[in-house]
Amino acid sequence: MSDIIHDPDLQNKARRATEILSENLHFVANEPSLAFYRIQEHVRKSVPPMIEKRIQVQKLQKDLQGHYYDVEYALGAVNSIKNSEKSLNNIQEQLKSALFLSQQIKYEHTRRNNTKKDSMYKRLSAHLTTTLDLPELPEAIRDTANRVESMMQSARHSNIY
Template identity: 60%
Template sequence: MSFNADSDLEVKVRKSTERISENMHIVANEPSLAFYRLQEHVRKALNPMVDRRVDVNKLHTELQGRCYDIEYAVGALKSMGKAEESFKNIQENLKNAIFLKQQLKYEESRRKKADSSSVYKRLSAHITLDLPELPELSDVVRETANRVESIMSKATHSSNS
């Protein structure tokens, strides 16, 4: 029985030592296997990740440029709202110019009807008239008449010189 017990004990000891040796081998090689797997993963994933980062940075730069463009456009639109007064002044000046043009056409048609041979008659059309105070005439009409008369007198003076 002692021979049988020794062989059983020997088999059990051998199995136990093999398992311990196998486990020691696995434990000893496990970190290097993990590092190998990590290295393999990094090697496969790093290039696409770097490419994505470059793309994201390029898109970020383009987005910033477009944001600056939008801010500039918004500022331009806001400043256009401030130009309303200038447009109103332009509109008033255009109305005055049309009125002056009508006045000039009227004066020109009057001159054609009058005798054009007399210098005195041509110049008398440009002489300033003192108009009586008429409530029907607005200040704009009087101002326009004054402008027409000053233009005509300047034209007369320039033609004489």
Template identity: 50%
Template sequence: MAQTNELNFKGTKTSEKISENIHIFANDPSLAFFRIQEHIRKVLPPILEKRTEVLSLQSSLQGHCYDMEYGVQALKSIEKSDSYFHNIQEMIKTSIFLKQQLKYEENKKRTKRDSIYPTLVL
């Protein structure tokens, strides 16, 4: 009888272990999917937030690149206008010289008028 009880106990234990293993194998994929779903729910909001931030930064960076390209084009056009600036500089020098001549002539006429001895006109 002891052997029968022992055999029954071992048979029951073995069938419980087999049943437990079958239950684990049957539910293991759903547990894996649950863990994946749990991970996605946990990680997805920060990823979406970072994606939105990256898209915003990309848009801002693209705007800055356009501004920089515009600035480079402006500098290149200024370099091309070197001859125009040289002509303007020459015109300013000529204007200053002519202004000085006019001032000199004006001062010369004034000194003649302010003279004690007026010149006789014949």
């Protein structure tokens, strides 16, 4: 048995095994404090970036909520425009009617002004031509009435301008 103890290779292996065993016992004995150290180290490294990301996510959530309200408001506006189609068509029809009536009023006004511009000589010549049955006379009366009318108009224009 003394041969086994004096074997240097065996002694190295035994010493090494006892060192490993001692190291493992030391590790197992100190494992909870090492675990807490590792946890503390992990928290110290990872929590600040996580807090920063959380703040960014909250800001993005707030911005997204604002955009959501904007889109909801715009959608409501579009729907109200769709609902106002009947009113807009009614307004369009009333505008068409108003334009038509305006054109009629302008036409009547122009027609009345044209009738007022006809001189009494033209009206007289028209009246005489219908009442008299002289074939040469109506042409002569019209010609005279036209001359008198043109003289009256040139006199009016020279007084106006």
